[in-house]
Amino acid sequence: MPRLLISGAAGQLGGDLLDTATARGIPAVGFSHAALDITDRTAVARALDEQGPDAVINCAAWTNVDGAESHADRAFAVNLKGARLLAEECAQRDVLLMHLSTDYVFDGESPRPIPENAAPAPLSIYGASKLAGEEAVRAVSDNHVIVRTSGLYGRDGPNFLLKVLHRAARGEQLRVVTDQVTAPTWTGHLAPALLRLIEMHATGTFHLTNSGRTSWYEFAVSGLRTAGLASAVQPILSAELPASARRPQHAVLDNCAWLHAGEPALPTWSVALDDYIGELRRRGRLPASLVTA
Numbered sequence: 001m002p003r004l005l006i007s008g009a010a011g012q013l014g015g016d017l018l019d020t021a022t023a024r025g026i027p028a029v030g031f032s033h034a035a036l037d038i039t040d041r042t043a044v045a046r047a048l049d050e051q052g053p054d055a056v057i058n059c060a061a062w063t064n065v066d067g068a069e070s071h072a073d074r075a076f077a078v079n080l081k082g083a084r085l086l087a088e089e090c091a092q093r094d095v096l097l098m099h100l101s102t103d104y105v106f107d108g109e110s111p112r113p114i115p116e117n118a119a120p121a122p123l124s125i126y127g128a129s130k131l132a133g134e135e136a137v138r139a140v141s142d143n144h145v146i147v148r149t150s151g152l153y154g155r156d157g158p159n160f161l162l163k164v165l166h167r168a169a170r171g172e173q174l175r176v177v178t179d180q181v182t183a184p185t186w187t188g189h190l191a192p193a194l195l196r197l198i199e200m201h202a203t204g205t206f207h208l209t210n211s212g213r214t215s216w217y218e219f220a221v222s223g224l225r226t227a228g229l230a231s232a233v234q235p236i237l238s239a240e241l242p243a244s245a246r247r248p249q250h251a252v253l254d255n256c257a258w259l260h261a262g263e264p265a266l267p268t269w270s271v272a273l274d275d276y277i278g279e280l281r282r283r284g285r286l287p288a289s290l291v292t293a
């Protein structure tokens with residue numbers, strides 16, 4: 001297995017990737033944002049020269065979807081310029097770049113699962129910045145793997161599920177949309193699949209998510225039930241939500257390329273949810289008022 005460098009390693013996915021690689025004896029080094037800013041060319045070049053990785057996995061990103069609407073320059077600085085800079089520095093050293101992207105590059109108009117070769121049409125600044133990052137990575141070198149995933153959650157967040165659990169534990173009123181469908185994906189399942197792609201010497205674009213589909217409403221209700229909290233959730237429509245960014249209605253990615261490569265589908269979103277809540281419980285990270293539930 002090649003030597004890995006993981007950027008954004010203090011994030012949800014970066015953290016689980018580093019732990020998974022380390023647990024498997026795969027040589028990997030992780031850099032948090034503070035340790036390596038991917039928009040700083042000198043710092044990136046130094047990290048690559050000092051660590052000498054065979055592959056870089058870029059988990060660093062601006063992920064605040066609503067915040068990107070009013071901070072487009074900052075979202076593009078990380079999601080486009082940072083991605084391009086990493087791609088250029090990797091290409092100069094013949095290092096594979098695995099770059100993470102999102103279902104939000106699509107408009108989600110069709111209820112059918114979205115294959116890798118579907119035409120992107122982002123609805124938000126975040127989606128546009130991630131699409132621009134993908135295009136830059138493709139333009140720099142063929143020695144890349146772009147992985148689009150959806151509804152990521154893991155570790156200590158920030159993520160939708162933890163927000164729901166914390167708000168319910170505080171007794172807050174919950175309103176969640178029923179008309180946005182996705183395949184929420186646990187970083188604990190995605191991380192090993194990313195390592196498998198590297199082990200397979202895969203290149204190109206892959207969709208990788210937990211299996212099945214659910215609305216954010218159903219996901220919230222299932223999460224509360226699994227965590228042992230009977231909290232009422234009011235179902236609402238997207239139009240009733242004061243969010244800044246538009247989100248795709250049907251954001252279910254077809255994992256065709258992965259399945260075509262003979263790899264097994266990732267577990268269903270409900271299995272992933274059980275596994276994540278179990279992990280939170282083991283680590284004592286369930287919101288306080290849920291612990292005895």
Ligand SMILES: NC(=O)c1ccc[n+]([C@@H]2O[C@H](COP(=O)([O-])OP(=O)(O)OC[C@H]3O[C@@H](n4cnc5c(N)ncnc54)[C@H](OP(=O)(O)O)[C@@H]3O)[C@@H](O)[C@H]2O)c1
Nearest residue numbers: 008010011012013033037038060061063100102149151152
């Ligand atoms: N979260 C989702 O629902 C979701 C869904 C689909 C795809 N994705 C994609 O999956 C990947 C991983 O997402 P995630 O949920 O693990 O994100 P995350 O938890 O928000 O982690 C992103 C990390 O990137 C760091 N970062 C931000 N700017 C940086 C910079 N200039 N240089 C270096 N590091 C920087 C952040 O550090 P600070 O917090 O200190 O700034 C944070 O630790 C991203 O590419 C994201 O776009 C996420």
